[in-house]
Amino acid sequence: MALALTSSLSSELKAPSVGAFQPLDRQFNNLTATINLSTRRAVKPLRAAAESRRSDSVAPLTATTFAAPTTEEGVKEEVKIVEEEENFEELAKELANASPLEIMDRALAKFGNDIAIAFSGAEDVALIEYAKLTGRPFRVFSLDTGRLNPETYRxxxxVEKHYGIRIEYMFPDSVEVQGLVRNKGLFSFYEDGHQECCRVRKVRPLRRALKGLRAWITGQRKDQSPGTRSEVPVVQVDPVFEGLDGGVGSLVKWNPVANVEGDNVWNFLRTMNVPVNSLHSQGYVSIGCEPCTRPVLPGQHEREGRWWWEDAKAKECGLHKGNIKENSENQNGSAQSNVEVADIFESDNLVSLTRAGIENLMRLEDRRDPWVVVLYAPWCQFCQAMEGSYLELADKLAGSGVKVGKFRADGDQKAFAKSELQLGSFPTILLFPKHSSQPIKYPSENRDVDSLLAFINALR
Known part of the structure; x- marks a missing residue:
């Protein structure tokens, strides 16, 4: 934005609206040079279209003040300040072994008031604690979907009282929510997937929030979600959302606890004696909206408490959609055949069934022995999480007259498993009784040995 000031200018300049340049009130006399104010800042100026967006973002409601040059030489000289572009891939490598505190400090130091912590109401409180320990000012925002647990609101x-802060809440558009609920009901996500509801209640409010920032801080960890977060770097250019200046590459995403395991995060929270969501003591690990979150049961991965009716690949709401690599899984949601994945459920007391083997098992109407079979994918962390209990089950049933098997049901076998074997998501456990032509699907998500044995003994 170039502003020409001449000796004919006799009145004071009006201060522009929030988000634009605001020169100090000053009388300019006998100046004939042109001042290019756009060269006075170290980052790209906001586009005019961006001004109208900031009112609904988490951008601070203040305007940056710039003073005009005080000498004629200063007026004549064009000052060009170019922001040094940082290679965030190199920075991620540099900070790969850094502590969360060091990463947090670098983030806050670099972006100041243009960065904010995304707080979900779960263990993200660790991020707030790290920010406090840096001694730097920090900001926190959260998405209120309107469907959170009462415990989360409390x-x-x-958290606000403990840290003496005000969380900057973002809310979904009421017209969009009204349209969704009127057209499809309050619980449509159980039937057609959670993505549409999350898009209205979470993704779009987040998009508005991030347009007021140049960077944001998340609580993503590599061990959180199967197939989606295993390669999360500690810092990256956000692959999905845009920041204050708009366009690709305008937003930086910091993940200070990416390399920290969940147990260590909780050790930190207990050590620092910070408030935590009371839902955690009820078995909740990953906490989201009330209808889509439930406690994690024995033998389950922590992310199985979210959207439990869907496949592992779907367990992102869209806030971190960039984690999902299209080339890492095929359209069936299973690992590509050219990617080698170590097999699981290996035991002398367990039979590995081929497609022909399980088809033969299905055709038998009068089996000699009952069978229990797990339909699995070795890349699925939910399957990996129950491996120990299933192997223990095989050991306990050895010699009991109940055969224990496994059938890899991903890739080319997934369509068959869905149509013929009741596969809904991984893992699926089936019991083939002695005198029944149809397998019986284990209905519970509780996969500890005692629960599995109770199911088998009730039907054998």
């Missing part, structure tokens, strides 16, 4: 209040 936790928000505790």
């Amino acid at each position: 936790f928000f209040d505790e």
